[in-house]
Amino acid sequence: MTQPPSDADIKAGLASAGYICNDRIALTLFLARALEKPVLVEGPPGVGKTELARASAQYFGRDLIRLQCYEGLDEAKALYEWKYGKQLLYTQVLKDKLGELLRGTDNLAEAMERLYQVDDLFYSRRFLEPRPLLQALTAEQGTVLLIDEIDKADQEFESFLLEMLADYQVSIPELGTLQATTRPLVLLTSNNTRELSDALKRRCLHLFIPFPDAELERRILASRVPGIREQLRRQLVAFVQEVRTLDLKKQPAISETIDWARTLVLLHAEALAPELVTDTLNVLLKHEEDIRTVQDQLRQLFSRLFKG
């Protein structure tokens, strides 16, 4: 067996998968693999929580299975469901066979007894429709399981996850307990719309991803928007970092920075100019109020950033 990758390896590996991260994130993945613990990733929207799962799946060479949470998500949609239609169809098609099987029985009790011997067939793995959680547990080569926006799901669902997160197993009444063949790497993300239960937090490593610092953001941009010029990249990151210090309804995240950079590259911009910013600000900011706030302070921002 080969040596498990160290956190430096993971950092480099993620970078090759297009995800530039800091030491803390790399260490998290290292510990998650070594301790076989799920990771709860929190942070403002758009800092790359979901992207982290995608990149680590690519790096570890595993399939990514994604479970998007929403209000009303339940076991049937997350874990498994019986293929009722198929069960019905089979009983219809096999009517003759069943008749044959039951032929020669004298009374009801005997017929029941015979039927009883085959009824497990209809509740076997064949008729089980695996949903994301079950898929992640049964995959042979292991997977990266992303449980996205767990805070959107109901509290009951959160409790339901506990068994799976602690022991990597699930209980299906008809079949018994299923153990994971290869333990999946589980990432849960939360946007903090509500407090998660302590029981859930206790079972996870907790990673908080804040907005990146200027250095990191520049590197992310260089990796994600290859065509961008050095000067524009520096200016753009400085501008975004400065905008984040303003009092805004929704701070621009990395995904917005990347979108903005792509827009500017499309427009063949060489450097930031106030007019250019005014025209394209709606890519960076998603609220009319915020756009107005920034526009009002555009001159000061520019003079502070680029002249001083």
Added chain:
Amino acid sequence: MDQQLVAFINALRKNGVTVATSETLDAARAVDLVGYGDRRRLKSALGLTLAKSESELARFEQCFDAFFQFNDLSDIKPHAAKPDHQPAPRQRAEGPADERAEGPADAAPTEAGPTQATSRLGQMLLTGDRQALANAMAQAASAAGVSDIKVITQKGLYGRRMLLAMGLEALEQEMWQAEADSDPARQQRGRALRESLAQLRQEVKQYVERQYLLHARGDSRALREAVMRETPLANLHEFKDVQGLVRKLAKRLETTHSRRRRVRQRGKLDVRSTLRHNIPHDGVLLETHWKSQRVDRPRVMAICDVSGSVSQYARFLLMFLYSLTEVIPKVRAFAFSSDLGEVTHWFEQEPLERALELTLHHLGGGATDYGRSLTTFCEHCLEQVDHRTSVIILGDARNNHGAPRTDLLQKIHGRARRVIWLNPEPRRRWGSGDSEMLRYQAHCSWAEPCQSLKQLERFISNLLRYSQ
């Protein structure tokens, strides 16, 4: 398991980070993987396993810095004549429980040269071996039981105990002897020792102080908060950090109640959902699903008496209500003494303290007139009170023998979902003297005394729980 880690987790718990046993085990396994060698990696690894929210992370980092920050003791200059004794700069993150501390003691020379110290502590000081000093300090700290420190006045005691455990007596003996000696080299050594010792005292003092902050501050804060919650609201302004506590209590209420509940409506079948859930039963309707309704967030109209005697109570009620904007989004606030005015706009635009100040300045101070205030309220706002509104009235109901106008309260009660009266006086004083409380109480959904933060918190929790 690692003593050091357990001590650190104890310190964390005292500083308000909840750490479960399973998390301790995780942290120990993480430390096994990461080691004590690299301070930053250690910090990240412990942070990942122990701190489970953003605020806990902040507290964790503070704690970590205080706990694992070992003095680099850089102030203590090496006085050694031999330059090759200069220690290499080391990692500060070295675990304090290192065995290396024993090193210099075994090699105590019997015959010392004029510049070499004989006592172990003296050697460490004069050679400036910071690592050994730091280790010795850590050992002395555990020998003296510094982590048991409870109150600030014990600082001197524990500092002294630590110095003694480090071998202060032997050092002082040597220092005095050296200073009394006629040999100028030895005299110089004595002076150097005295100088180093003064610095060491300083270091020890700082160390004990840090330990105090780490271990005792949490305890005393918890005690203080418990006292604050029981203190009558009128005296509470003497505590400086009360607003912080209110915010903390409000935050707790917010997390408890931020989930929107649904109530089942018995008797109303949700046909679509029932059909869908019964497909597995071949369309036979075995499971029934009932229609449900979301529990509404309460709409609150708070009417507060801000005359002299009661204004402190109003202050805390409003503070609470406006700290809970997440779960009570629509609060309209009214204040009155002799007449009533709406103050919502101040609370929405100004910071809390300023809004309270404005309210008291403009509306406080007059003689209380409940009748007139209720009349004004009914004239302007009765229309806006509907079956979703909770009206909270805070006041002592002491009307200076004016007309109480209970008919108006009855009208409000008729329109509102409920009318709740909070009275800062204890129940047995209701109805005594000019208090109209008993007559008003008849037209309220419920009335309760509200004297301490504890009662206020309980009231608001009930308000949120039953708001449907």
